[in-house]
Amino acid sequence: MTLKLKVGRKGYIILPKAIREAIGIDEGDEVIVEIKDGIILKPAKRKVDIEKLKESLRRHVETLKRIPGRTEPKPGELAQAYLEEEFE
Numbered sequence: 001m002t003l004k005l006k007v008g009r010k011g012y013i014i015l016p017k018a019i020r021e022a023i024g025i026d027e028g029d030e031v032i033v034e035i036k037d038g039i040i041l042k043p044a045k046r047k048v049d050i051e052k053l054k055e056s057l058r059r060h061v062e063t064l065k066r067i068p069g070r071t072e073p074k075p076g077e078l079a080q081a082y083l084e085e086e087f088e
Helices: 016-023 050-065
Strands: 031-033 039-043
Touching: 016 050
Parallel strands: none
Antiparallel strands: 031 039
């Protein structure tokens, strides 16, 4: 599975809620960063349930599909999609 994320001004990357829930990452948890052909992030203390992750992402995509198609959403329009606040 591949997911495209955007890097913010300070180098931050937000992991979507569906991914954090599926692999059990909570605020304050540590992750392992491996550098190979790219960057691999792994939870330091938990195993990943790939099927749960796929189902969470599928539900998230279905929620996003119900939002009217435009390139720029209106303020508050994505609130039901559980998106995180933008970087500080």
